[in-house]
Amino acid sequence: MSRMLRASAIMAAGTMVSRLTGFARTAMLAAAIGTFALGDAYNAAYMIPYILLDLLLQGVLSSVVVPVIVRAQQRDPDGGQAFEQRLMTLAVVVLTAVALLGVLLARPIMELYTASNWTEDKVEVAATLARYMLPQIAFFGVGSLAGAILNTRDRFAAPMWAPVLNNIVVMGVLAAYYAVGSSDIEKVSERDLTLLGLGTTAGIVAQAIVLVIALHRAGFRFRPRFGVRGTGLGEAARAAVWTFGYTGITQIGFWVTTKLATGAGDRAPGAGNSAWAYAFQLFQLPYGIIAVSVITAMLPKMSRSVAEGRLDEVRTEFASAVRLVSSVIVPAGLLLMVLGPAVTTLIFSWGHMTAANAIYIGHVLQVFGVALVPFSIFQLLLRVFYSFGDTRTPAIMAAVNVAINATLSLVAYFTLPDRYVVIGMAFAYLATYVVLCGVAWSLASRKIGGLGGREVTAGLGRMYAAAIPSAALALAVLWLARELTTITPVSSAVVLAVGGGAGLILYLLAAHRLRVPEVRSIIGLVAGRVGR
Secondary structure, three states: OOOHHHHHHHEEEEEEHHHHHHHHHHHHHHHHHHHOHHHHHHHHHHHHHHHHHHHHHHHHHHHHHHHHHHHHHHHHOOOHHHHHHHHHHHHHHHHHHHHHHHHHOOHHHHHOOOOOOOOOHHHHHHHHHHHOOOOOHHHHHHHHHHHHHHHHHOHHHHHHHHHHHHHHHHHHHHHHHHHHHHOOOOOOOOHHHHHHHHHHHHHHHHHHHHHHHHHHHHOOOOOOOOOOOOOOOHHHHHHHHHHHHOOOOOOOHOOOHHHHHHHHHOOOOOOOOOHHHHHHHHHHHHHHHHHHHHHHHEEEHHHHHHHHOOHHHHHHHHHHHHHHHHHHHHHHHHHHHHHHHHHHHHOOOOOOOOOOHHHHHHHHHHHHHHHHHHHHHHHHHHHHHHHHHOOOOHHHEEEEEHHHHHHHHHHHHHOOHHHHHHHHHHHHHHHHHHHHHHHHHHHHHHHHHHHHHHHHHHHHHHHHHHHHHHHHHHHHHHHHHHHHOOOOHHHHHHHHHHHHHHHHHHHHHHHOOOOOHHHHHHHHHHHHHHOO
């Protein structure tokens, strides 16, 4: 576990800075454009490049490309160099073509994803922003593939630090927009939309350049290669069929969520797609810092172990990863459940945002906090299947995901008051991942002959025993603050510093006394680095 811990620590440091600057970026975005009509239009347009990229590449990277590259590096006389060049050539050609096609079809794409009750002007603003943002597909896709190749060479730092530059660039753009742009969709000009759209894309371009430079320094030399026969790409394509099915199914679920959230926002301004998007970004912070880092470090190693028939090492690696991830996300999830409104009040109560809308985002975040543990463990379970090259099982589970989540979200949309629809959708998300986590655990356990369930359960029990008192302490601080004053950015900062800080210290002390080895390892790693 120590090797994975060190690799994860390097990535977690970069991811933490990335997510913190992402926080600042999100806060500046909300301050500049708000969560009303323009905010909803921007967030809907912002997601379109990522939707198309997911359909084409993102799921394939984690489920197919990394294991196939690892096998090519072990099998090919050139260490997989020609195979990597063919992959990069294919990515450049296909993603550039898709980006251009997306720009041409921006308007019908936006009409597909937005609510039917949106006005003509609102749809056109969203489509204009999408035209400026869709070229991101080519740059982000190439950068992601470069990051995947770097990961197979155990180079983890650049993929985790490159998004920091992206955030810095966009923050500069948002500062300029706040000074010269409008948050009123009726008054926004073409110049405003150009600055907002192209500025967002400029951040992705900078991120891709950093990753390509890092890949070059790692020894990769790009040479266009178009031949695919006998290269192993056929194997990757066959494995990717189910992955495309997986991403396609999940995007159906995302389409339902976006349609419902944009519809709710039109009926209850400030309680729609922007509130969902901002809460989801904050929910992803602890997952992105620790879980993504661990997943990135463990997948190449698990793929090698599977290729060599060492299933005992796969079990050990998975159990260690779950315990390491849970040692952070268990307290993080409980603290988000308690302190969600304080977090969002501090971040979003500025500029064109209102305190009421910031608190509403916090209520959505509280529900997401409860979902953090099942969501993260499910993502780890998927990597067990991917390490075997099994993309069929995740695709089937994606269908179950969409069926449960869409059904429960529709129930929330048609039964709850308008202002509670998005909160109800967050509960649907939580219920879905609780079910999926149980199903995926059962299937993965059968595949490798057990997942160390008793050991993992015992570890989770100790972590919750240490985390519940810390959450109770944070809740007491929050209650006292609300008795003494109203929720403002200043009082929220005090609550987070006192309640969150004291809660974290209490968790660390309790985990140490309860002999949670993962927490003790993290403390030892940090102490060692500080000492040096």
